[in-house]
Amino acid sequence: MKKYSVLIPFIFIGLLASxxxxxxxxxxxxxxxxxxxxxxxxxxxxxxxxxxSYQIFNDALGKDHALNPxxxxxxxxxxxxxxDIGYTRVLSDKISIAAELSIGTRKFYQNxxxxxxxxxxxxxxxxTKSVVGGGGFLYYNVNEVFxxxxxxxxLREGTxxxxxxxxxxxxx
Numbered sequence: 001m002k003k004y005s006v007l008i009p010f011i012f013i014g015l016l017a018s019x020x021x022x023x024x025x026x027x028x029x030x031x032x033x034x035x036x037x038x039x040x041x042x043x044x045x046x047x048x049x050x051x052x053s054y055q056i057f058n059d060a061l062g063k064d065h066a067l068n069p070x071x072x073x074x075x076x077x078x079x080x081x082x083x084d085i086g087y088t089r090v091l092s093d094k095i096s097i098a099a100e101l102s103i104g105t106r107k108f109y110q111n112x113x114x115x116x117x118x119x120x121x122x123x124x125x126x127x128t129k130s131v132v133g134g135g136g137f138l139y140y141n142v143n144e145v146f147x148x149x150x151x152x153x154x155l156r157e158g159t160x161x162x163x164x165x166x167x168x169x170x171x172x
Contacts, residue, residue, distance in 0.1 A: 026051065026149065028161025033057035036156065038084055042165065051084040053102065053156055061111045062122035071112040074121060080106040080131060082155055088139070096139035096147070102155045106131045131155060139163060 022042040026049070029035055038051025058079040082104025090096045109123040137151030137159070147163035 022166055024163060024165035026161055026163045028149070028159050030153070030156035030160075031158040032156055034080075034156045036084065036159065036161070038086060040086075040088060040163075040165075045090040047088040047090070047098075049084075049086040049088065049098075049100075051086065051100075052082070053084055053104070053153075054081040055079040059111070060109050060123040062114070062117055062119040064109070064125055065122040067112065067124055068114070071114060071121075073110050074113050075111040076109065076126075077111070078106055078108045080104050080155060082131070082133070084153075088137075090141075094141050096141060098137040098139065098149070098151070100135050100137070100153060102131075102133040102135070102153060104131050104133075104155065105129070135159070 024040045024042065024047070026036070026038040026040065030053075032055060034053050034055040034057070036051055036053040038049045040047040040049040056079075059075065059077050060079060082102040084100050084102045086098055086100035088096050088098040105128055107128050108126045110126055111123050112121050114121045133153055133155035135151055135153030135156070137149050139147050139149040141147040141163075145165055147165070148161075149163055150158075150160045153159055
């Protein structure tokens with residue numbers, strides 16, 4: 001029942017947004033191996049968005065675990081996750097620009113060897129800090145439904161992806 005209590009509000013928000021002017025979403029990947037997803041709500045030539053980035057492809061071994069006595073360190077690293085708030089402006093039928101603010105958490109970890117683990121080890125969190133970043137993107141609108149984008153965000157670094165738009169009225 002818990003999974004439906006989370007799913008139903010997202011479906012309701014999606015239907016509400018599509019019943020208005022239109023909505024869409026961005027799916028992207030960055031050079032820091034961070035996938036991102038953003039939901040957009042189109043109001044004429046403006047589109048505020050809210051999204052999420054999570055550096056899931058990192059080098060942390062196994063699960064986060066407290067230090068076991070006698071285990072040896074085999075490396076360090078960090079990863080982050082962030083809430084992304086953005087604004088897109090449609091300039092023409094082919095070009096859009098966007099700005100984005102990212103607020104999140106960066107975790108610094110240490111990998112430890114554990115010969116009994118299937119992954120060969122585990123990681124432990126050494127410290128956590130809040131991070132803020134921002135960036136800009138350029139969109140090429142292939143047609144009214146599909147677009148491509150590329151840009152830079154100071155947390156994700158270089159980012160590229162696709163934009164899918166579902167409209168109720170013409171935007172251009």
